[in-house]
Amino acid sequence: xxxxxxxxxxxxxxxxxxxxxxxxxxxxxxxxxxxxxxxxxxxxxxxxxxxxxxxxxxxxxxxxxxxxxxxxxxxxxxxxxxxxxxxxxxxxxxxxxxxxxxxxxxxxxxxxxxxxxxxxxxxxxxxxxxxxxxxxxxxxxxxxxxxxxxxxxxxxxxxxxxxxxxxxxxxxxxxxxxxxxxxxxxxxxxxxxxxxxxxxxxxxxxxxxxxxxxxxxxxxxxxxxxxxxxxxxxxxxxxxxxxxxxxxxxxxxxxxxxxxxxxxxx
Amino acid sequence: xxxxxxxxxxxxxxxxxxxxxxxxxxxxxxxxxxxxxxxxxxxxxxxxxxxxxxxxxxxxxxxxxxxxxxxxxxxxxxxxxxxxxxxxxxxxxxxxxxxxxxxxxxxxxxxxxxxxxxxxxxxxxxxxxxxxxxxxxxxxxxxxxxxxxxxxxxxxxxxxxxxxxxxxxxxxxxxxxxxxxxxxxxxxxxxxxxxxxxxxxxxxxxxxxxxxxxxxxxxxxxxxxxxxxxxxxxxxxxxxxxxxxxxxxxxxxxxxxxxxxxxxxxxxxxx
Numbered sequence: 001x002x003x004x005x006x007x008x009x010x011x012x013x014x015x016x017x018x019x020x021x022x023x024x025x026x027x028x029x030x031x032x033x034x035x036x037x038x039x040x041x042x043x044x045x046x047x048x049x050x051x052x053x054x055x056x057x058x059x060x061x062x063x064x065x066x067x068x069x070x071x072x073x074x075x076x077x078x079x080x081x082x083x084x085x086x087x088x089x090x091x092x093x094x095x096x097x098x099x100x101x102x103x104x105x106x107x108x109x110x111x112x113x114x115x116x117x118x119x120x121x122x123x124x125x126x127x128x129x130x131x132x133x134x135x136x137x138x139x140x141x142x143x144x145x146x147x148x149x150x151x152x153x154x155x156x157x158x159x160x161x162x163x164x165x166x167x168x169x170x171x172x173x174x175x176x177x178x179x180x181x182x183x184x185x186x187x188x189x190x191x192x193x194x195x196x197x198x199x200x201x202x203x204x205x206x207x208x209x210x211x212x213x214x215x216x217x218x219x220x221x222x223x224x225x226x227x228x229x230x231x232x233x234x235x236x237x238x239x240x241x242x243x244x245x246x247x248x249x250x251x252x253x254x255x256x257x258x259x260x261x262x263x264x265x266x
Numbered sequence: 267x268x269x270x271x272x273x274x275x276x277x278x279x280x281x282x283x284x285x286x287x288x289x290x291x292x293x294x295x296x297x298x299x300x301x302x303x304x305x306x307x308x309x310x311x312x313x314x315x316x317x318x319x320x321x322x323x324x325x326x327x328x329x330x331x332x333x334x335x336x337x338x339x340x341x342x343x344x345x346x347x348x349x350x351x352x353x354x355x356x357x358x359x360x361x362x363x364x365x366x367x368x369x370x371x372x373x374x375x376x377x378x379x380x381x382x383x384x385x386x387x388x389x390x391x392x393x394x395x396x397x398x399x400x401x402x403x404x405x406x407x408x409x410x411x412x413x414x415x416x417x418x419x420x421x422x423x424x425x426x427x428x429x430x431x432x433x434x435x436x437x438x439x440x441x442x443x444x445x446x447x448x449x450x451x452x453x454x455x456x457x458x459x460x461x462x463x464x465x466x467x468x469x470x471x472x473x474x475x476x477x478x479x480x481x482x483x484x485x486x487x488x489x490x491x492x493x494x495x496x497x498x499x500x501x502x503x504x505x506x507x508x509x510x511x512x513x514x515x516x517x518x519x520x521x522x523x524x525x526x527x528x529x530x531x532x533x534x535x536x537x
Contacts, residue, residue, distance in 0.1 A: 164375075164379065165379035165380075167342065167368065168342060168372075168373045169368065169392070169393035169442070170366070170369040170397040170445060171365070171392075171397055175396050179392060180392075183383050184382065
């Protein structure tokens with residue numbers, strides 16, 4: 001390694017330490033810092049709320065994991081429906097298109113309210129009343145609309161000559177899709193899919209509106225009890241801890257795809 | 267002599283491919299085929315007949331309709347008018363089962379079009395397994411034999427992006443052969459290759475011709491066409507202007523347009 005690279009690293013390190021040191025010093029010496037500290041970074045409240053909040057996050061994790069699997073399946077079905085050719089299948093294409101338009105246009109909270117309060121309110125016997133159930137359904141409906149568009153972009157990015165090659169070997173339309181187009185499409189859209197799932201992780205807190213006691217609702221309870229905002233900071237930290245590794249993974253995957261693309265362009 | 271495997275799943279054959287004497291049904295008959303893309307009339311009444319074991323080369327300038335004709339025969343493009351008859355069965359008839367027809371017609375493209383997410387072996391075995399419903403073992407046995415025959419035995423587990431252009435195109439040929447087609451369509455299969463890789467691909471085709479494979483070949487390689495073809499067809503603006511044995515077409519072309527075309531080829535040092 002050259003000495004110039006070493007020098008660059010050293011300079012970057014010193015400059016970073018100096019910059020953030022200065023920002024930190026100015027912050028804690030600002031006139032209102034003690035008030036801010038009491039309200040947001042209160043050690044006692046922190047210690048009380050962590051044992052409440054972190055277990056409540058388990059609800060978000062369950063919600064996220066179940067919804068994610070359902071979304072991956074439903075969105076793929078929608079994307080495939082939208083890619084089918086021929087006049088006979090027009091109603092299916094229309095259905096998939098209207099679905100994507102509606103569920104991307106309507107705010108997610110509204111869907112959560114409509115389902116979570118509206119459907120149990122009908123009081124039809126046998127229809128579930130568990131808010132967790134409606135939370136899963138609402139998030140699945142909303143996110144499938146986005147994810148189906150991601151899949152569709154992937155399907156369209158596979159060159160038509162691939163399908164022609166598959167069909168020319170006698171594969172049916174569906175076989176060509178299943179064995180040739182989709183495997184290539186899905187591989188290409190993994191980074192944007194993960195991006196949508198970062199959004200989904202965060203949006204699991206929206207279901208607190210219909211009475212699911214998850215991390216955000218729990219931090220509201222703790223905030224009200226202590227009359228202090230530190231519980232929200234705990235919640236924010238939990239999301240940072242789980243989201244940042246996922247964001248870095250997306251970066252790694254994009255960089256890998258880019259290298260592959262460049263290698264493929266010989 | 268090494269006779270290439272011929273697809274004989276008897277049920278799909280209207281007529282036996284070889285009759286002891288007398289006339290046999292032509293392998294392929296194209297009758298009055300027209301094809302337009304928007305305003306562009308690409309094929310303007312093509313008539314063409316191939317007997318079993320014929321090797322017919324289509325020559326002509328870019329845009330004369332060679333590729334379109336092959337794509338029409340493979341039913342990748344619907345024809346506007348005319349009929350295409352494969353061994354007595356009209357494949358352009360409404361309601362013809364395109365998937366079944368394509369099993370009997372192999373096509374190899376200029377740009378290889380291998381499946382990049384699959385190994386060479388999977389590329390070759392996909393259609394035999396999913397279309398012909400061969401077991402994995404049988405399909406792999408057939409693929410391995412074909413790959414070995416064309417010098418690709420050591421590439422079977424590689425992915426297409428690890429191969430040279432010539433190797434990729436040979437894999438594409440093997441992939442088509444694995445379906446044991448009755449007729450092989452080759453669409454300018456050397457046009458995307460570096461010059462030093464052309465020979466290895468053309469040698470594969472020579473071997474197939476020696477083995478009796480019926481082939482319809484669109485090509486810019488005139489020397490190759492002269493060597494291999496039983497008949498050469500000169501396409502000009504969507505019609506077959508002139509056809510005959512290679513010696514005749516290349517030696518004594520009757521039409522002025524053919525002479526002009528060949529003159530330009532000679533000037534370009536390609537013949």
